Amino acid sequence: MNKERELALVVDKIVANDTLHTHWLNCLSMMENTGARKISKYEDPIHSEIVVLKHAAEEARHAYYLKKQIGKLDPSACPNFTHPYLLAPTETHHYLNRLDVAACRYLKHRMKLTGRALMHGAYLLVTYSIEVRADMLYGIYQEALTKYKSKVNVKSIIAEEEGHLEEMQKMLVDFHPDWQRIASDVCAIETELFGAWIQAISNAIAQ
Numbered sequence: 001m002n003k004e005r006e007l008a009l010v011v012d013k014i015v016a017n018d019t020l021h022t023h024w025l026n027c028l029s030m031m032e033n034t035g036a037r038k039i040s041k042y043e044d045p046i047h048s049e050i051v052v053l054k055h056a057a058e059e060a061r062h063a064y065y066l067k068k069q070i071g072k073l074d075p076s077a078c079p080n081f082t083h084p085y086l087l088a089p090t091e092t093h094h095y096l097n098r099l100d101v102a103a104c105r106y107l108k109h110r111m112k113l114t115g116r117a118l119m120h121g122a123y124l125l126v127t128y129s130i131e132v133r134a135d136m137l138y139g140i141y142q143e144a145l146t147k148y149k150s151k152v153n154v155k156s157i158i159a160e161e162e163g164h165l166e167e168m169q170k171m172l173v174d175f176h177p178d179w180q181r182i183a184s185d186v187c188a189i190e191t192e193l194f195g196a197w198i199q200a201i202s203n204a205i206a207q
């Protein structure tokens with residue numbers, strides 16, 4: 001079975017069960033919030049440009065929007081991001097942090113970047129690989145939501161993530177002439193980490 005089909009089966013199972021579904025939304029909300037916080041940390045307080053301000057604002061909105069969707073299923077579910085309210089909490093926490101660490105290591109050792117250049121490269125590459133993933137994951141998720149006639153929808157997030165992917169591509173072209181090879185290396189790292197995360201989610205919902 002191909003990876004996307006496997007993922008669709010996991011997501012289907014989640015959407016069909018309101019408790020699993022609220023926990024899933026809470027995982028996505030936490031990951032979006034982690035992303036927003038990472039962008040804010042990366043932002044230069046003086047030289048920040050509109051594209052980065054927009055990106056930080058939209059990722060924060062995604063975290064809030066997903067949290068609000070939980071209320072459509074059960075208004076009292078998942079008040080915070082502590083372990084009881086997440087699926088595979090440890091792995092959910094690990095995914096983005098490990099990707100960030102791995103991308104920084106790659107840029108430091110393979111590209112010999114340091115300081116602000118390293119931070120900038122990590123921002124571009126981590127974000128790029130996540131946006132490629134978001135495109136696929138939210139697409140599959142929205143298909144399941146439509147199929148089950150769920151009150152939840154993530155169409156506005158999909159539209160904004162598509163915009164982010166385009167913006168990252170433009171910024172990567174300026175970052176390095178060989179950006180496609182570098183991005184594909186980081187995407188390969190992301191694919192492994194995403195696979196481990198989905199496996200953990202799949203194990204958690206099988207219990």
Ligand SMILES: [Fe+2]
Nearest residue numbers: 032059062161
């Ligand atoms: Fe997002």
Ligand SMILES: [Fe+2]
Nearest residue numbers: 059131161164
């Ligand atoms: Fe995004």
